[in-house]
Amino acid sequence: MLIDVKSNVCLNWTKLLRSLVLVAVLLVLPLTSFAKDANLRAAKVQGALGKRYSKHYLALEPTQRDAIVTVTLHIEPQDDQHVANKVNLLLLTEDGLRRVQAGDKPDDVAFATGNPTIIEEDAPFKLIFNKTAEFKASGRGIYTVVVYSRASIPTSYTLSAENAEIIDGSNQVASAQ
Numbered sequence: 001m002l003i004d005v006k007s008n009v010c011l012n013w014t015k016l017l018r019s020l021v022l023v024a025v026l027l028v029l030p031l032t033s034f035a036k037d038a039n040l041r042a043a044k045v046q047g048a049l050g051k052r053y054s055k056h057y058l059a060l061e062p063t064q065r066d067a068i069v070t071v072t073l074h075i076e077p078q079d080d081q082h083v084a085n086k087v088n089l090l091l092l093t094e095d096g097l098r099r100v101q102a103g104d105k106p107d108d109v110a111f112a113t114g115n116p117t118i119i120e121e122d123a124p125f126k127l128i129f130n131k132t133a134e135f136k137a138s139g140r141g142i143y144t145v146v147v148y149s150r151a152s153i154p155t156s157y158t159l160s161a162e163n164a165e166i167i168d169g170s171n172q173v174a175s176a177q
Contacts, residue, residue: 039169044160047173049087049149055106056147058159059167060091062137067163071145073114073131074158086151088131089114089159092144106146111135137164 039059047056062069075087090110092100099109114131137143145166149155158176159166166173 045173070162
């Protein structure tokens with residue numbers, strides 16, 4: 001009988017300890033999920049891409065329903081031989097992103113890509129290093145911006161959005177002024 005009492009006390013302490021651990025986990029869990037949701041949100045960000053075939057996937061959320069969204073990419077270094085036409089952006093819908101995750105190439109499912117912002121024929125050469133894409137958002141859905149480089153040298157970029165916020169949950173970019 002004495003042994004049963006000791007085992008019951010031990011069992012009760014074990015249950016109590018498990019309950020306390022569970023309560024502690026439940027109290028800490030919301031803080032952990034909040035930290036995951038603490039994404040960078042900005043209208044302008046800066047990032048860097050390595051050599052050849054590197055990409056950043058960033059979310060793009062319109063700030064108003066059915067807005068005209070303009071996304072501009074400024075590329076550095078401005079080296080025609082190594083960088084021109086080898087760094088750009090692609091825009092994906094939610095369905096396009098799902099298709100990329102299923103194995104399609106981003107180039108094949110993008111609904112828009114960056115175009116040089118040269119307006120005049122005699123415009124400064126450096127304007128080919130600014131690429132712009134514009135579209136009319138449908139509702140307030142989330143889009144994806146893929147900034148990619150096929151350049152043989154590392155590149156850096158500034159990405160800005162008008163009428164939308166750029167969201168990075170993976171620490172790929174930093175906020176820019």
